[in-house]
Amino acid sequence: MRTSSILRHAPVAGLLVALSVAAHLMLNGLHGDRGQVALLIVVWTIALTGLNLIQGLGGYPSLAHASFFGAGGYLSAIGLEKGLPMAVAAVLAVAGTMLIGLVVALVFSRTRGQYFAIGTMFFTAVTTLVFVNATDLTGGPNGRPVDLGFSLEATVVLLAVSLGVGLGVFHVLSLGRFGSRLRAIREDEDLAQHLGVPTARVKLVAMVVSSGFGAWAGVLFAQYNGVIAPSQFTFVQSFLMFVAIGLGGSGRLLAPLVGSVIVIGFTQLIKLGPGVSQIVLGVLFIAVTLLAPNGVLGGLAAVWRRLRMKEVTS
């Protein structure tokens, strides 16, 4: 029994290790603009793995994720400045952000669907206001430098490991009871509650865990980038994160990675002039929503199933 379950998860574990190694190689091998793209893809994948819990599995369109991401970055930078060791600053930043996530969840998990989207979007707008206006802590609209807490090599290793471990945690959670409960909430919340799923608690936990992922990604981003500014954490970024999960395929293990590659690729790599890449992204997103509601991964899986069916029948 034990060995069979290990065997069953071996391919996924192998894949995640391979992804971590690939991320490490890319972060070390690429420089300049491409290095920045690689960094963003890895950081976004870590952050979006959390979003994939609440939005992907739970079906709750959270537009607060960019503010958790930013809160992690800012809190750790402020902690470092006050003279805390980096590890302590990082833990405090993640814990503090999860506390904020808990408050957000307590307020907005009572609401559903579109109200939830509106409320969390507004929350991001308010955190942007704070980032811009609390000048003595955040450096104001132009942002602030971040002291070097981890060495650069350590940051790269942490980024690569977090990518694999984060996806692994998601995989375990999504296969377990927690994942099934979230899926039940996504399909029919009233029915789920009726059948004994503690919907309020499950949503709360999903939101808090998701904010933790976002904060940790923010800590690493701030360390690697060396500077953070409010424009990196606006609600447009929250939209793009939401779009990335939808494009990748809500609730699928690799959706954060695929979504990040598409979104970051379009906004950073392909130089179509200001705005055009986001227009293309918008069109693509609508097209995917209409034609392949399960995202790119879901679409690919459907095509793959159809091909297999043909092979079997012919």
Next chain:
Amino acid sequence: MIQVLANGVFLGCLFAVVAVGLTLVYGVMEVPNFAHAGVIVLSAYATWSLSRAGVPFVLAALAGIACGGAVSVLTEVLAYRWIIDKPAAAPAVALGLMLILQNTALRLYGGEGKSLDTPYDTVLLEFGGVSLSGVKAALIVMAGLSLVALHLILSRTSLGRAMRAVAQDREAAGMLGIPMRRQYTLAFLIAGLLGGIAAIAYAPTFQVTPYMADEVLLSAFVVVVLGGLGSVWGAVAGGLVLGVVEGLGSAYVSSAYQSAFGFLMLVIILVARPGGLRATNARRVA
């Protein structure tokens, strides 16, 4: 104090005009129309570029309002129409449309702010110690007129009756032979026209930029939540309340955090009456 209230009423009228557009669309089609921000931005830019080209302001403003209506109808025909059966996809499509519209504006006109000049820029009205710039007075007048017109359309004409019927019960309205598609298009047309009015009314006090409507849209969504999604009079009343709250907050606490007071209000409502919101989920218009 009265001055602060007057500013609050100005903000409230602005929120109400935008929120009525949102709530009308939601009532008929159940779409949270984030793309409304893009509609407002594009009609502001249309007015700006026409008046720069030498067209008299009134004509440019009318063209801008018409442009708002046209863009809004386009979003319905090209995107929203295809997700009527899939309400879960609505927020996604709305966000996609918002990305498209705002970045179209960014592409066409660039990111830096443009100032829109009006013939009533320099007018300053004063009564009883309260001064109100011509731009703000014009907005209050335009908002009042357009909302009264909307009320008359909804309550007195057969078109309005049909729209209210669709908002109450889509299937029954369809069975009674009401042309549904025309109602959807009409709701978006009215919303777009109202968005255009909002745009030319408040663009002169701020600047015309691709992101000028973001904060207004957020506040308008709070208004919609205050008044209940789908309720026009709720949106008007909620708009005025929120405008006064934000006006008071920015005058007496901190002007940098103006829209945070709206958020605070939203949180208080959601904490106090989460069930009250669900009760207003019964769709209605007017």
